[in-house]
Amino acid sequence: xxxxxxxxxxxxxxxxxxxxxxxxxxxxxxxxxxxxxxxxxxxxxxxxxxxxxxxxxxxxxxxxxxxxxxxxxxxxxxxxxxxxxxxxxxxxxxxxxxxxxxxxxxxxxxxxxxxxxxxxxxxxxxxxxxxxxxxxxxxxxxxxxxxxxxxxxxxxxxxxxxxxxxxxxxxxxxxxxxxxxxxxxxxxxxxxxxxxxxxxxxxxxxxxxxxxxxxxxxxxxxxxxxxxxxxxxxxxxxxxxxxxxxxxxxxxxxxxxxxxxxxxxxxxxxxxxxxxxxxxxxxxxxxxxxxxxxxxxxxxxxxxxxxxxxxxx
Amino acid sequence: xxxxxxxxxxxxxxxxxxxxxxxxxxxxxxxxxxxxxxxxxxxxxxxxxxxxxxxxxxxxxxxxxxxxxxxxxxxxxxxxxxxxxxxxxxxxxxxxxxxxxxxxxxxxxxxxxxxxxxxxxxxxxxxxxxxxxxxxxxxxxxxxxxxxxxxxxxxxxxxxxxxxxxxxxxxxxxxxxxxxxxxxxxxxxxxxxxxxxxxxxxxxxxxxxxxxxxxxxxxxxxxxxxxxxxxxxxxxxxxxxxxxxxxxxxxxxxxxxxxxxxxxxx
Ligand SMILES: Nc1ncnc2c1ncn2[C@@H]1O[C@H](COP(=O)(O)OP(=O)(O)OP(=O)(O)O)[C@@H](O)[C@H]1O
Ligand SMILES: [Mg+2]
Numbered sequence: 001x002x003x004x005x006x007x008x009x010x011x012x013x014x015x016x017x018x019x020x021x022x023x024x025x026x027x028x029x030x031x032x033x034x035x036x037x038x039x040x041x042x043x044x045x046x047x048x049x050x051x052x053x054x055x056x057x058x059x060x061x062x063x064x065x066x067x068x069x070x071x072x073x074x075x076x077x078x079x080x081x082x083x084x085x086x087x088x089x090x091x092x093x094x095x096x097x098x099x100x101x102x103x104x105x106x107x108x109x110x111x112x113x114x115x116x117x118x119x120x121x122x123x124x125x126x127x128x129x130x131x132x133x134x135x136x137x138x139x140x141x142x143x144x145x146x147x148x149x150x151x152x153x154x155x156x157x158x159x160x161x162x163x164x165x166x167x168x169x170x171x172x173x174x175x176x177x178x179x180x181x182x183x184x185x186x187x188x189x190x191x192x193x194x195x196x197x198x199x200x201x202x203x204x205x206x207x208x209x210x211x212x213x214x215x216x217x218x219x220x221x222x223x224x225x226x227x228x229x230x231x232x233x234x235x236x237x238x239x240x241x242x243x244x245x246x247x248x249x250x251x252x253x254x255x256x257x258x259x260x261x262x263x264x265x266x267x268x269x270x271x272x273x274x275x276x277x278x279x280x281x282x283x284x285x286x287x288x289x290x291x292x293x294x295x296x297x298x299x300x301x302x303x304x305x306x307x308x309x310x311x312x313x
Numbered sequence: 314x315x316x317x318x319x320x321x322x323x324x325x326x327x328x329x330x331x332x333x334x335x336x337x338x339x340x341x342x343x344x345x346x347x348x349x350x351x352x353x354x355x356x357x358x359x360x361x362x363x364x365x366x367x368x369x370x371x372x373x374x375x376x377x378x379x380x381x382x383x384x385x386x387x388x389x390x391x392x393x394x395x396x397x398x399x400x401x402x403x404x405x406x407x408x409x410x411x412x413x414x415x416x417x418x419x420x421x422x423x424x425x426x427x428x429x430x431x432x433x434x435x436x437x438x439x440x441x442x443x444x445x446x447x448x449x450x451x452x453x454x455x456x457x458x459x460x461x462x463x464x465x466x467x468x469x470x471x472x473x474x475x476x477x478x479x480x481x482x483x484x485x486x487x488x489x490x491x492x493x494x495x496x497x498x499x500x501x502x503x504x505x506x507x508x509x510x511x512x513x514x515x516x517x518x519x520x521x522x523x524x525x526x527x528x529x530x531x532x533x534x535x536x537x538x539x540x541x542x543x544x545x546x547x548x549x550x551x552x553x554x555x556x557x558x559x560x561x562x563x564x565x566x567x568x569x570x571x572x573x574x575x576x577x578x579x
Contacts, residue, residue: 045579052415053408053578069415080412086405088328095327103320103413143409 001064001077003029003150003182005050010059012045012206019045021206022059027184027199029150032177034197034214035186038291042206043186044082047155051080063151075104079144080153086140089129093120093139096128100146114142119168133160141169151182158192170196190287204291219281223262226251226275236269237262251275317414317423325397325431334393338386338435342442345382350450353377371460373538376468378447379440380537383472386439387479387533388504390432392497394483397424398569399493407578421570424484432477439476440469467551471536474555478562482529485565488572504530522547532557 005027012020020042027033037043048054050061052069061067063078071077087096097111115121118138123131131139137160144152152173158166173196177183187193190200200217202210210217224247227233237244237254242265247253256262259276266273325331353374369377401407414420448458459465483500490496512528515521525531526547535554549557 048577048579051412053411055575055577071415074415075413078412082408083405086408088324088400088404088406090328090330091324092327095323099320099323099327100409100413102323103316103410105316 001066001150003064003180005151005153005182005184006060006062006065007046007050008060010046010049010061011057012042012049012054013057019206020049020056023203023206023208024059025201025208025211027182029182030177030180031198032173032183032185032196033199033201034190034193035184035201035203036188036190036193036287037186037203038188041188041203041291043188043203044155045206046203047080047082047153047184047186050153051078051082073104073147075100075106075149076147077149078151078153079147079149080155081137081140081144081157082155083140087128087131087136090127092123092125092127093131093135093142094124096139097142097146100143104147106146110146114145115139117145118142119165134162134165137161138165149181152176152184154183154185156187157185158187166192190283194283202287202290209290217281217286218283220255221257222279223254223256223259224251224275224277224279225254225262225266225273227266227271227273229271232269233266233271233273236265236271240265253279314419314423317419318426320410320413321397321423321427322430325393325427328400330393330396331431334389335435335438337389338439339442341382341385341389342439343382343446345385346378346443346445346447347450349374349378349381350447350454350456355456371457372464374456375447375451375458375460375465376538378451379443379465380468380472382443383439383475383533383537384530386435386472387476388501390435390476390480391483391486391500391504393431393435394428394480394485395487395496395500396483396493397428397480398484398487399491399496402491403493411578417573418570421484421488421566421573425481425566428480428484429477432475432480433473436473436476439472444469468537471551471555475533475536475558478558479533481562482565485562485567485569488569489565527557529558529561532561 007023007025010020010023011018023042023046035043035046045054049056050063050068052067063071068074068078087093091099093115094111097114098108100106101108101110112121112124115124118141120135120138120142123135123139128136128139137157141154141157144154157169161169173183173185177198185193185197190202194214197214199213200211201208225233230246230252234244234252237252243255244252254262259278263273263276353369355371355374356368398407401410410420411417414423451458486500487493487496490499508528508530512525512531515525526535526549532549532554535549536551536558548554
């Protein structure tokens with residue numbers, strides 16, 4: 001099994017409400033894929049369909065070519081953590097994991113190993129009802145990892161984690177991806193996963209609005225330069241083979257990796273430079289543009305889709 | 314399948330519910346046995362006769378003593394049945410359960426087998442309470458403790474089955490009414506109030522008796538005591554009663570499986 005997640009034309013209606021609408025994407029092994037969208041976009045509904053918990057109205061979702069419900073060893077194939085509240089409050093963390101261990105035919109010792117791995121060994125004997133949000137997240141993650149699965153599906157895993165926890169999670173997911181695992185994590189904050197993910201799928205109102213690698217989404221690196229002799233500088237930069245265009249709010253915007261390169265061209269052309277800095281697409285801004293004004297959960301249903309816009313400025 | 318059953322047994326044993334219920338079942342068995350062993354007589358005195366207490370054989374006294382508490386026992390097991398699925402909905406652990414056992418009918422089957430096993434376990438606890446307390450009082454009063462051992466033993470063994478079947482009825486009810494508290498209130502309300510009242514009402518009409526004997530509580534009495542408590546002659550034989558109870562349990566489990574197969578787990 002290659003551990004590829006394949007979602008084809010997946011739709012789900014709750015009554016007349018179309019929560020997920022003709023969604024198609026695939027998640028590749030060895031990469032971390034961010035599944036992004038504002039609240040109510042349909043992320044959790046999609047993940048639950050992938051896991052066989054919600055029946056799709058139409059379309060299919062498979063993992064390594066097999067629907068989740070037909071996997072012979074689900075826990076050892078796919079690890080999933082959906083919400084941080086899925087624990088019986090009267091059961092200890094260790095017992096919670098042991099229930100999963102017995103269902104999956106794993107040794108009981110896995111429970112303590114995993115509690116240590118996610119950093120809450122002391123929570124073993126404590127009832128889950130008394131856990132903090134971060135402890136619940138970690139217990140959920142431990143449950144997902146019980147069978148050492150090839151595929152990880154995590155719904156908002158960073159919710160409630162402290163900065164140290166988020167950094168640990170990042171490193172840990174990187175490590176797992178480097179082992180060739182398929183990792184799909186959802187979030188409603190692009191900034192939260194920006195440094196973690198390789199690929200992104202952005203959805204709004206149940207539809208995909210953008211898919212690609214995080215670098216594609218960021219667009220090319222640009223340098224902004226402000227000079228009192230804009231025309232001369234523009235000519236000098238073009239002559240050096242660079243693509244130049246007027247920047248919003250004055251100055252020039254040049255496709256280039258380094259500010260030093262621009263500074264040197266200006267120096268050789270004898271053009272004074274007042275401002276020089278590198279610019280990157282503001283992903284949060286981009287995310288907002290892709291998903292803004294279209295949230296059906298916030299009313300104004302007449303509003304159509306804003307066409308996906310290019311770039312961050 | 315074996316792993317799924319083991320997981321269900323673990324779920325039951327890893328919360329406080331199971332021993333809380335064990336104490337309640339033990340108490341129900343012991344207290345009712347104490348009461349029955351103290352008041353029942355082979356030949357009631359005139360005052361009791363005036364109140365309609367019939368003459369009883371030693372077997373009837375012993376059976377009544379050891380099994381009367383099962384009316385509370387089976388309601389407790391029904392509550393356990395409700396909670397094995399109700400608490401999964403309430404605490405949303407159903408998500409994790411279905412991730413581990415995605416085949417939904419297999420999950421229900423595992424719960425059914427685990428509940429039947431717990432019916433036996435709780436039945437033994439019940440008998441420890443009822444036989445322990447009842448036999449002590451009967452022997453102090455000089456009454457026969459174990460008359461007609463064959464028939465009496467059959468009643469005691471059937472307690473184990475009856476409790477398991479009521480747990481299955483609860484399981485079906487818990488799937489039907491996903492709000493755990495509502496399901497428990499409805500289940501207990503029907504078992505303690507609605508069903509007995511309905512039985513009395515139905516019995517007023519001429520054909521009523523032949524219908525009322527199929528009611529769950531009456532079928533249960535038929536299985537355990539082998540004679541009618543109210544002296545009515547219209548009672549199922551013990552094995553017919555057992556078949557009727559198995560029928561109820563099967564229907565409730567079938568409804569539960571049907572609904573679980575179709576529901577979205579959100
Ligand atoms: N069982 C249900 N019945 C009716 N509507 C539902 C149901 N589950 C989800 N929805 C609706 O479907 C939409 C998508 O919900 P979903 O939980 O998938 O969003 P999400 O992207 O996970 O949001 P969030 O970031 O808040 O977790 C929402 O508008 C929600 O109200
Ligand atoms: Mg969600």
